[in-house]
Amino acid sequence: MSSALAALYPQHLATVRERTDKALALGGFDHLVVAAGRPIVRFLDDNYYPFAVSPHFKHWLPLIDAPGSWIAYTPGKKPKLVFLQPRDYWHVVPEAPSGYWVEHFDIVVIREPAEAAAHLPDATRSAIIADDNVRLDGFAPSATAAVMDYLHFHRAFKTPYELALMRIASERGARGHRAAEAAFRAGKSELGIHMDYLGAVGQIDAELPYASIVGLNQHGSVLHYTNFDREPPRPSLSFLIDAGAGASGYASDITRTYASPQAQEFQALIDSVEAAQQSFCAQVKAGLDYARLHVHAHHVLAEVLREHGFIRMSAESAVASGVSAVFFPHGLGHGIGMQVHEVAGFQESEIGGFIKRPDGHPYLRLTRTLAPGMVVTIEPGIYFIDMLLAELKEKPEAKDIDWARVDAFRKYGGIRIEDDVVCTAGEPENLTRDAFGQVAA
CATH class of the missing domain: 3.90.230.10 (Creatinase/methionine aminopeptidase superfamily)
Structure with missing residues (x-):
């Protein structure tokens, strides 16, 4: 089945890029930045709720266990994956990205969440899709209704x-x-x-x-x-x-x-x-x-x-x-x-x-x-x-x-x-x- 997915994926990515280009134009932005998200700490505890990746992140690529990672996209350019692979002996560290989709991305591996900022575009010109716990200074959610309405409406039509x-x-x-x-x-x-x-x-x-x-x-x-x-x-x-x-x-x-x-x-x-x-x-x-x-x-x-x-x-x-x-x-x-x-x-x-x-x-x-x-x-x-x-x-x-x-x-x-x-x-x-x-x- 992976070969069939590999054959279908380029057209899917092209569709996502085309929709994003139009959404950014409607919102007046130059870039799209999407956070995978981070696990949420339980109240009065030091354990986390199970991680659930942002749907906007997994729309671009089949990566659902990449907390702390980001996607950055500028129309006309190859999308970038900023992949968090932390030094950690308490948990299983995510393996380096592999599979039929990796050739379509520029991939940067980081070890600390804060390192992502150096690899992302100008936040002031970016539509940022993220939840409130992304924990990355300067990259708070900023995508406007014009961007989100366009992306959400067309997400109903599956590739x-x-x-x-x-x-x-x-x-x-x-x-x-x-x-x-x-x-x-x-x-x-x-x-x-x-x-x-x-x-x-x-x-x-x-x-x-x-x-x-x-x-x-x-x-x-x-x-x-x-x-x-x-x-x-x-x-x-x-x-x-x-x-x-x-x-x-x-x-x-x-x-x-x-x-x-x-x-x-x-x-x-x-x-x-x-x-x-x-x-x-x-x-x-x-x-x-x-x-x-x-x-x-x-x-x-x-x-x-x-x-x-x-x-x-x-x-x-x-x-x-x-x-x-x-x-x-x-x-x-x-x-x-x-x-x-x-x-x-x-x-x-x-x-x-x-x-x-x-x-x-x-x-x-x-x-x-x-x-x-x-x-x-x-x-x-x-x-x-x-x-x-x-x-x-x-x-x-x-x-x-x-x-x-x-x-x-x-x-x-x-x-x-x-x-x-x-x-x-x-x-x-x-x-x-x-x-x-x-x-x-």
Whole structure:
């Protein structure tokens, strides 16, 4: 695979440089300076949180473990990597840069963080992208909105090189999900399932793009459940896992829901949600208003709720009254790439602006119109969340709810099914389904 990445990388770098040239011109800057970042010290401690490289840094090159390093770029010139390789016997020192990308950079190795300043361009003429803890005098963050808006807007459009890395991340994630399902079928605890997932993916928690959600039974109703019970429930009826993997800083984001053999009524509901989810994935095409797809998903899922006997109102009434949002309280999905929730999901154009969410849908993370190269998640769900159901019970719409049916499903928690889908000039590419097809069950 490295040879394929090597072939794709030059075009990717050319695209990044072209976008940067335009962003700098808009902002009136001569140079771009990007910090990899530094580890953050824990409060009242001398240990660090796990290091996470800046997305702007890893957009240029596949180097995700280079704290204290910098990239400097001047239009028309070869980009420079100022690489920190400290003298340190307490930690593993990063190896000297190598691989298919190094020939495209002028590389300077430094031993102390402060040495970087001597190898960077004039800070007063540079758009500096860095967080507040870079600890380099004179190089505080200075990139303006004009620069950031342009870069963030266009980051939604992935290059062939980026898509290749996302396919790798998807394959790793699918491998982990296969192992997690097997662990659930074997009766393991949430922690045991998660450990099997990590083993199959080949990454530790700190290397994953986000904290895994591994919920058995009613824990599936907690949207961001990350507790990891040490003992399995008796019986173990249902399982929701939302977990991804990384590849050179690019993410996959995958969710699956499973039922035990004794939970056939829940399996039937899973099947209906999956059919709906696949119909939404098929609509990921150029020109699609993602916010409209989200609202459409509410109507489809409301019909699923009606068909399975949870509500007695029409789908239109369920959406208009907010009942559908009780069972589906989050957004249909979001952009994905170097960040799990990719930036500029609401941005109107390359010069900024904001596309508001539909009324009554405060948690949607993406309102842009899709175009070729964009990658989005499609993750509808149906949940039985005690807090939201209690609130619904106090409303006039409560009369149109079959509460006995709802109560019978509380023990299952909820359902979410999520794929990562590429918008192309033609039919969508489902990275997740393709990856599961490549991984043996």
